[in-house]
Amino acid sequence: MNNVVANAEQEPLVRIRNLSKVFGSTYAVDNISLDIEEKGFFSLLGSSGCGKTTLLRMLAGFETPTEGRIFIDGKDVTDLPPYERQVNMMFQSYALFPHMTVADNIAYGLKQERMARPGRDERVREMLSLVQIEKLGHRKPHQLSGGQRQRVALARALAKLPKILLLDEPLGALDRKLREQTQFELVNLQERLGITFIVVTHDQEEAMTMSSRIALMREGRIEQVDSPQRMYEFPQSRYAANFIGNVNLFDGVVTSQSGDQVLVDSEEAGGQLCVRHSQPMTVGMPITVAVRPEKIRMVQAGDDLPNQMQGVIREIAYLGDESIYHVELASGKRVKYTQPNVQALAELPLTWGQTIALGWHADRCGLLAQ
Amino acid sequence: MTGYGGGAGALAGLRARWRRLTVGRWLVTGIPWLWLVIFFCLPFLFILKISLSEPALAQPPYLNWIRETADGLVSIVVNFGNYGLLWDDSLYVSALFGSLQVAAISTLLCLLIGYPMAYAIARAPTHLRMPLLMLVILPFWTSFLIRIYAWMGILNTNGILNNFLLWLGVIEQPLEIMHTSLAVYIGVTYAYLPFMILPLYATLSRLDPVLLEAAADLGARPAKQFLTITWPQSVPGVIAGAMLVFIPVMGEFVIPDLLGGPDSLMLGKLMWTEFFNNRDWPVASALAAVLLVVLIIPFLLLRHYESRAEANGEEAA
Amino acid sequence: MSAIKQHRRAGFPWLWTALAFGYVFLYAPILSLIVYSFNESRLVTVWAGFSTRWYGELMQNEQLLSAAWLSIKVAAVAATIAVVLGTLAAMTLVRFRRQWGARSMGIMVAAPLVMPEIILGLSLLLLFMSMADLIGWPASRGQGTIIMAHVTFCMAYVTVVVQSRLAYMDASLEEAAMDLGARPLKVFFTITLPVIAPSLVAGWLLAFTLSMDDLVVASFVSGPGATTLPMVVYSSVRLGVSPQINALATIIIAVVVVAVSVAGYLMYRQDKQRTNMQ
Numbered sequence A: 001m002n003n004v005v006a007n008a009e010q011e012p013l014v015r016i017r018n019l020s021k022v023f024g025s026t027y028a029v030d031n032i033s034l035d036i037e038e039k040g041f042f043s044l045l046g047s048s049g050c051g052k053t054t055l056l057r058m059l060a061g062f063e064t065p066t067e068g069r070i071f072i073d074g075k076d077v078t079d080l081p082p083y084e085r086q087v088n089m090m091f092q093s094y095a096l097f098p099h100m101t102v103a104d105n106i107a108y109g110l111k112q113e114r115m116a117r118p119g120r121d122e123r124v125r126e127m128l129s130l131v132q133i134e135k136l137g138h139r140k141p142h143q144l145s146g147g148q149r150q151r152v153a154l155a156r157a158l159a160k161l162p163k164i165l166l167l168d169e170p171l172g173a174l175d176r177k178l179r180e181q182t183q184f185e186l187v188n189l190q191e192r193l194g195i196t197f198i199v200v201t202h203d204q205e206e207a208m209t210m211s212s213r214i215a216l217m218r219e220g221r222i223e224q225v226d227s228p229q230r231m232y233e234f235p236q237s238r239y240a241a242n243f244i245g246n247v248n249l250f251d252g253v254v255t256s257q258s259g260d261q262v263l264v265d266s267e268e269a270g271g272q273l274c275v276r277h278s279q280p281m282t283v284g285m286p287i288t289v290a291v292r293p294e295k296i297r298m299v300q301a302g303d304d305l306p307n308q309m310q311g312v313i314r315e316i317a318y319l320g321d322e323s324i325y326h327v328e329l330a331s332g333k334r335v336k337y338t339q340p341n342v343q344a345l346a347e348l349p350l351t352w353g354q355t356i357a358l359g360w361h362a363d364r365c366g367l368l369a370q
Numbered sequence B: 001m002t003g004y005g006g007g008a009g010a011l012a013g014l015r016a017r018w019r020r021l022t023v024g025r026w027l028v029t030g031i032p033w034l035w036l037v038i039f040f041c042l043p044f045l046f047i048l049k050i051s052l053s054e055p056a057l058a059q060p061p062y063l064n065w066i067r068e069t070a071d072g073l074v075s076i077v078v079n080f081g082n083y084g085l086l087w088d089d090s091l092y093v094s095a096l097f098g099s100l101q102v103a104a105i106s107t108l109l110c111l112l113i114g115y116p117m118a119y120a121i122a123r124a125p126t127h128l129r130m131p132l133l134m135l136v137i138l139p140f141w142t143s144f145l146i147r148i149y150a151w152m153g154i155l156n157t158n159g160i161l162n163n164f165l166l167w168l169g170v171i172e173q174p175l176e177i178m179h180t181s182l183a184v185y186i187g188v189t190y191a192y193l194p195f196m197i198l199p200l201y202a203t204l205s206r207l208d209p210v211l212l213e214a215a216a217d218l219g220a221r222p223a224k225q226f227l228t229i230t231w232p233q234s235v236p237g238v239i240a241g242a243m244l245v246f247i248p249v250m251g252e253f254v255i256p257d258l259l260g261g262p263d264s265l266m267l268g269k270l271m272w273t274e275f276f277n278n279r280d281w282p283v284a285s286a287l288a289a290v291l292l293v294v295l296i297i298p299f300l301l302l303r304h305y306e307s308r309a310e311a312n313g314e315e316a317a
Numbered sequence C: 001m002s003a004i005k006q007h008r009r010a011g012f013p014w015l016w017t018a019l020a021f022g023y024v025f026l027y028a029p030i031l032s033l034i035v036y037s038f039n040e041s042r043l044v045t046v047w048a049g050f051s052t053r054w055y056g057e058l059m060q061n062e063q064l065l066s067a068a069w070l071s072i073k074v075a076a077v078a079a080t081i082a083v084v085l086g087t088l089a090a091m092t093l094v095r096f097r098r099q100w101g102a103r104s105m106g107i108m109v110a111a112p113l114v115m116p117e118i119i120l121g122l123s124l125l126l127l128f129m130s131m132a133d134l135i136g137w138p139a140s141r142g143q144g145t146i147i148m149a150h151v152t153f154c155m156a157y158v159t160v161v162v163q164s165r166l167a168y169m170d171a172s173l174e175e176a177a178m179d180l181g182a183r184p185l186k187v188f189f190t191i192t193l194p195v196i197a198p199s200l201v202a203g204w205l206l207a208f209t210l211s212m213d214d215l216v217v218a219s220f221v222s223g224p225g226a227t228t229l230p231m232v233v234y235s236s237v238r239l240g241v242s243p244q245i246n247a248l249a250t251i252i253i254a255v256v257v258v259a260v261s262v263a264g265y266l267m268y269r270q271d272k273q274r275t276n277m278q
Helices: A001-011 A052-060 A101-114 A117-130 A146-157 A176-193 A204-210 A228-233 A238-243 B008-051 B081-088 B090-123 B126-139 B146-154 B161-167 B181-206 B208-219 B222-250 B254-258 B267-277 B279-314 C001-011 C013-037 C053-060 C060-096 C102-114 C117-135 C143-168 C173-177 C184-213 C215-219 C229-238 C241-275
Strands: A014-021 A024-035 A041-045 A065-073 A086-089 A165-167 A194-203 A212-216 A221-226 A247-259 A259-267 A271-276 A286-291 A307-318 A323-328 A334-340 A356-358 A365-369 B066-068 B075-076
Touching: A001 A041, A001 B075, A001 C173, A014 A052, A014 A286, A024 A052, A024 A221, A041 A176, A041 A204, A052 A086, A052 A194, A065 A176, A086 A146, A086 C173, A101 A271, A101 C184, A117 C215, A146 A165, A146 A176, A176 A204, A194 A204, A204 A228, A204 A271, A204 B075, A212 A228, A212 B081, A221 A228, A221 A238, A228 B267, A238 A247, A238 A365, A238 C102, A247 A271, A247 A334, A259 A286, A334 B267, B008 B267, B008 B279, B008 C060, B008 C102, B008 C117, B008 C143, B081 B090, B081 B279, B081 C241, B090 B126, B090 B181, B090 B267, B090 B279, B126 C241, B146 B181, B146 B254, B146 C013, B146 C229, B146 C241, B161 C143, B181 B254, B181 C013, B208 B222, B208 C053, B222 B279, B222 C102, B222 C215, B254 B267, B254 C229, B267 B279, B267 C117, B279 C102, B279 C117, C013 C241, C053 C060, C053 C241, C060 C102, C060 C184, C060 C229, C102 C143, C102 C241, C117 C215, C143 C215, C173 C184, C184 C229, C184 C241, C215 C229
Parallel strands: A041 A194, A041 A212, A086 A165, A165 A194
Antiparallel strands: A014 A024, A014 A065, A212 A221, A247 A259, A247 A286, A259 A271, A286 A365, A307 A323, A307 A356, A323 A334, B066 B075
């Protein structure tokens, strides 16, 4: 596997080292180090105020870092002003120049690098057809719909064929239907052009669908960087587990480990839980067992599930495609458990107050440090 | 990480670039700032200086602080006599109170007329608001002097108003309005009304009408709604408008000069007389200094409520 | 919704009466000026038939015409300088809010808006005299000193007008231009300036009007030979009502009405575009 070694030594496209940004006395970005590989769809995910937009704005050059360096393509760009960086940005508000036509908006960046007229017009035409608004070139921004404006903003940011495209909540202003459609178009565009996309979003679903990698941020720090799938299946912290999808957490203490089986004694769960985990653990260490609601199932006769418990159904949320059941255990802990609604208008098999038994396999749950 | 940094030369280039940027910023800020310091702030020092000089029959009509005495000595003479004069002579004190009275009463009149107008405009259908507001601002664009002059024609003993009232038979004898305090009140209220309406409109139009519906829903009658919901929220606008009227009226010269009579003594008029007719620059300067001091508190009030209104606006946006 | 609105409107009939009364108060004096400018009689208050003779006499009044010409020149120059300085000041107050000097600039810009003209005039005269004493400039008072004085209070108004437009402008427009490779100066001329242009025009017109209108400050800082229109009007009005002034007033009002209507229409159109955008 020489290949891997070579790749590891290769400079990543974006290299962020010990980056901090202080506003007043608060750290918006707090000592972040991060590598972003070329040709990917990279998401900065987090709730509002986590520093993701500040990080993006430092990449674009709008904010000067308080500490740390940013390298793009091996070159230190930390002190470069925005107009000297080969990075373009699509703004959350789109920031279309209201006094210029769509075509002039797209040509603006090309004019700044003094591209000659014929080539410029050609590029503008290409960009218009790339985002499928060929006929709107002569319009002014106020004559466009929200979706069209989003496309113009995208075309304008892509026109200079930057190495990296930064997108600040690119779908935030669109309605739900348009958003789903545009998600796929953005991914297709990224694959076709081979430009690295770095997206800021607060929407975990959006990040999951579009990204090849996600950096989850919290209070100016990076919580976890992973592929969407690993982020969901193997969250490394309670925060990550809670932020993406639903999760049940049981606090407990490690009682023994044999092979890849860890036994956890949890009062909340009302007994021992068995988790498949290969890293060595210290006995007596406090730990949390995490299990996703859809990994839980109802125990049937003859089932051999290592983790089992009984509880009473307290609440049912009908979501259409599935239902979520809140089941109260003897310890008072509530467990969320989902079941797909296979039959239309079938009499619900489960009702409030009913006692049911739930269980899951040892390899369907994970351990999180407390 | 050192391997990634540019050479020393590149670093110097960067520094130069950033310096250029800040030089641009300094120019943008510095040019208007310097202009204001020289032509707006600095002159106050000269007012202070002249107000502490002795008047003289000369050109310019005051003596310098620093002068050479007959025996070749240089002496500095600071004269507080002008302020003493202001304090001792009842003329100046009563002019100060006259100004305060006119400013206060006409501010109140502007509020009484302006509040319902601003409220009505703010409650008008959206497409009518701009035109209605334009109608308030329009007179402001025509000459101030000429608008005051218009009242001379109306209020004269044989003016339009008296002719009209005589013709109606309401009065037997023409009313003596011209050259009285009443004429000054009318003129000031007329000239400064737009300054009251604009900030009032700004706060009242921002008021969410749903709040009144909520109050009504909770059982408040219209009068109560106004007193408990509308009025408290419009206070910043009321104070801003009041100060925009009060402060300039304190130094008003044209209106008392053209419409007022001997009983309407005001600081602005007195300053003008001292300066142009009596050529007593030191006393005129002392009067200006006193007026400035009197106006500091209303000005700070205005700044406070304007910035508060701005903050509210930003929150709303 | 419309039922609620109607109810609300019907609830305050006195409010609409007050509004109507207010407009009568604002416009009756102006109307009386216009009506009596067409009066045959020299006595402004006695109607003696329709005539345009005062307009004819006005056109013969050399002193008034040359004063008007001087006022127009002064106002045009002062308004132009005030727009440049006011725009810079507004940029500072909105964009470089944390820059050294921005806070003090905020106060210095707010103060001339309410400062009694008589103080402004006196203080500027004293400044000009002391400057002439110390550095020999300005050597004489007249056009030049009036312009400088007018710039000082006009730029405060321009700043307020431009500032509110700038604050309304999406700052990411400028960032987007920079992101696309434009240097700050280029950003200002290709993006910022075109976007705020309407407010510059409004600011210029406001400054021009204020300068044309100023009597008190000009009386202090002008010198022999520099008599502005308000100064001539004032000395004539002091002696009593004069039909020529009525004619002049009518012309001024006509110009203002036309200008404001055009500006209002343009603003309305722009406003509509803006609301379409949202």
